Amino acid sequence: MNAALNDPVVLAVLVLGGLGLFFGILLGISAVLFRPKGNPLVEQINDILPQTQCGQCGFPGCRPYAEAIAAGEAQINRCPPGGAQGITQLADLLDVEPLPLNAEHGTEAPPTVAYIREDECIGCTKCIQACPVDAILGAARLMHTIIADECTGCDLCVDPCPVNCIEMVLRDQPTDNWQWTLPAAPNAVTLIATDAERVD
Amino acid sequence: MGTQRAHALSPVPGGVRLPMHKERTRDLGIITAPLPKRLLLPLKAPFGAELAVRVQAGEQVVQGQLLAAPTDAVGIPIHAPVAATVLEIAPHPLPHPAALHGSCIVLVPLPNVTTQIEATLPPCPPVSSKQVLLERIRSAGVSGMGGAGFPSALKLSPRHPIQTLILNGIECEPYITADEALMRERPTEIIAGAELVAHLLGANEILIAIEGNKPEAADILRTVLDTSPPKVPTQVVVTPTRYPAGGEKQLVQELTGREVPSGGLPSEVGVACQNVATMAAIYRAVCLGQLPLSRIVTVTGVAVAQPANYEVLIGTPISTLLAVAGAQLKDDCRIVAGGPMMGVSVPIEAPVIKTTNGVLLSMEPSAEQAMEPMACIRCGYCAEVCPATLLPQQLYWFARSQEHEKAEQHHLFDCIECGACAYVCPSRIPLVQYYRAAKAEIRRQQREKSLSDRARDRFEVRQQREQQRLAEQEERRRQRREKTRTTAANSERDAIVKAAVERVRQGEDSTDKPPPPPST
Structure with missing residues (x-):
């Protein structure tokens, strides 16, 4: 036995094998201990989705859609509020080709906010139950109103209203929402003059 | 002055020398x-x-x-x-x-x-x-x-x-x-x-x-x-x-x-x-x-x-x-609030506010004078004059192609929008406007992100509450079912006792009658 240990080859095999075993066990334990909760890809996709919770994609909210995308069950072009920008971001994340927005699920539109014509409201609470983000305030047989800052413009409250007193209006663009825009592309010329001649 | 020793100055990067044009007003009080x-x-x-x-x-x-x-x-x-x-x-x-x-x-x-x-x-x-x-x-x-x-x-x-x-x-x-x-x-x-x-x-x-x-x-x-x-x-x-x-x-x-x-x-x-x-x-x-x-x-x-x-x-x-001030207003006049480098073009009806240090009346350059911006030739003059030691030409490309993440990595937000880079640019590229647009876009996206985070939190809290409500409902239903089952069981037992009592009473009433035949 001692003689075998003195043999450098045996020793090397033993040491390396021991190390391998040790790290293997360590990795195995940590894989169980530190397993991430849920699918991290779902979180990343959900982060990109606009969180309007409008259900236009055909799923009951943004997270279910994110789960469907992560599972490969849904295309990335079903979210109109996210628009082309959202699709590009999703395509970058998932390393797939960006697709044009699927018109079946709606078209890109400027941001809106729900508005309740309050004197017509009968206080049925149906819209409160429909609102995915708790942005409607009111109680049974009392007037309801929208908390405009919290409204995502999903329009899920419009259909349930029995007296049609909810409408979607364009969100006000306050003055501090103005922003500088990129200068117009200069004649789309991006080559320096000498190179442009060569191309011609 | 003789009484004070001159304060030592440290070197600062970048900067340009401009024609100052201050002589018309500097001695006027x-x-x-x-x-x-x-x-x-x-x-x-x-x-x-x-x-x-x-x-x-x-x-x-x-x-x-x-x-x-x-x-x-x-x-x-x-x-x-x-x-x-x-x-x-x-x-x-x-x-x-x-x-x-x-x-x-x-x-x-x-x-x-x-x-x-x-x-x-x-x-x-x-x-x-x-x-x-x-x-x-x-x-x-x-x-x-x-x-x-x-x-x-x-x-x-x-x-x-x-x-x-x-x-x-x-x-x-x-x-x-x-x-x-x-x-x-x-x-x-x-x-x-x-x-x-x-x-x-x-x-x-x-x-x-x-x-x-x-x-x-x-x-x-x-x-x-x-x-x-x-x-x-x-x-x-x-x-x-x-x-x-x-x-x-x-x-x-x-x-x-x-x-x-x-x-x-x-x-x-x-x-x-x-x-x-x-x-x-x-x-x-x-x-x-x-x-x-x-x-x-x-x-x-x-x-x-x-x-x-x-x-x-x-x-x-x-x-x-x-x-x-006796200004000769013409159609091609441009009114700038602030200086020519960082000031903004403003409408003539606008008022003076607390930060307005100057009002410039300049002529809009004629069509021949105004040179179209040309392609960036990567001469690097802009990087030499940048007082914040940024790479303006890189930021220009990132802003233009809307690669905001890279622009931020190149410290876009350290840009003070002084306009020195645009001043020296031989291709007359309106660089500062690119940076302002990119900064505004990044800020808008951050704002939207915070809004959507908020909506997500509210949605998740609501879902949790909804689930809890359903669970409670289910729990109540279960309890009710149990209760009815026990009451039903109770009534069955009561009925048996009652029937027995009835039988006994009937038996007492008819002692003279023969007892009912034993059931088989």
Whole structure:
């Protein structure tokens, strides 16, 4: 036995094998201990989705859609509020080709906010139950109103209203929402003059 | 000057030498502009939420009366510049590059008032606590008069200890001589204000920074310092004439050798930077009880007959000011509020606000003169002149292709938008506009992200609540079922007992009868 240990080859095999075993066990334990909760890809996709919770994609909210995308069950072009920008971001994340927005699920539109014509409201609470983000305030047989800052413009409250007193209006663009825009592309010329001649 | 040893300057990166064009107005002193027919006071300040209006249309107000009060900590109150009648509170053009309209209080000055600013508050007693002084500066509505117009009271309560107070009298923008005129005409006010501010900040040194092209102003300030030296050691520092020497971070680095960290404030390196005009305004508000209801504005430009430094009431329409200066308005005129490098093109109806240090009337370059921007040839001149040591050509590509993440990695937000890169660009690329657009887009995306995060949180909380509600409902249903089952079981047992009792009773009633046959 001692003689075998003195043999450098045996020793090397033993040491390396021991190390391998040790790290293997360590990795195995940590894989169980530190397993991430849920699918991290779902979180990343959900982060990109606009969180309007409008259900236009055909799923009951943004997270279910994110789960469907992560599972490969849904295309990335079903979210109109996210628009082309959202699709590009999703395509970058998932390393797939960006697709044009699927018109079946709606078209890109400027941001809106729900508005309740309050004197017509009968206080049925149906819209409160429909609102995915708790942005409607009111109680049974009392007037309801929208908390405009919290409204995502999903329009899920419009259909349930029995007296049609909810409408979607364009969100006000306050003055501090103005922003500088990129200068117009200069004649789309991006080559320096000498190179442009060569191309011609 | 002989009495003081020259302050050592540290080298700063970048910068350009510009033709300054200051000679037309620099020796003219300060002229009081006549009373305008109307005053427009915008309710939307660069900082803080919209103000709460305290007056109504038709009401008469006296000079210094509070017209609108801030609703948050960073708001700046608005006071009536003169005794006047409130005409209306309605949208009017703002001094804004997109000529946006915003709610303004419109005042019509009473017929026989003067533009003289009277003391409307009692002066602060000589021994006042810092709290009292700061409260006075806040309620008087003093805000930075050189740069972005940040409320002074907040800037004077920094979180870090301050050793050095730098007075910014650089005025590195071409054409503008408002601060120079102030330093030459009212040096004592500036120094008194600086002493007060140094006391508030606990600074043990005051440096008055003046660019080398204003030797008269430097001499006048030195004379005042020599005749009545302030309690805090104060010296005048003359810096080389180089744009943008007056940028806050650049000035701190040049005078102290300390670099302000990226995204940080000068107070983090123990320095406070204040504009000279702000010092005079603080002195007047605290020691004289005069509110900052006017400011000095340089009106100049090729088409202006009488360029001068005018003392102008805040809210005076730029059109009135140009008429006073004898401007020849033509169709191709462009009106710039601020200097030619960082100023913005504004509509003529817009008013003078607290940060307007100059009004330039320039000619729109004719079609032949205006050169189309051409392709970037990567000459690198922009990187040489960038005072923030950024790579403007890289930022240009990232902004143009909307690669915002990379732009941020290349420190887009350290860009001070001084325009030095665009000035030297041989291809005449409007670089600063690219950076402004990219910054605005990044800020918009961040805002949207925070909104969507909020919506997600609300959605998830609601779902959790919904699930809990369903679980509770299920639980109740289960309990009810159990209850009915037990009651049903109970009634069955009762029925058996009852039947037995009945049988027994019947048995007693008919003892004479034969017992029922035993069931089989």
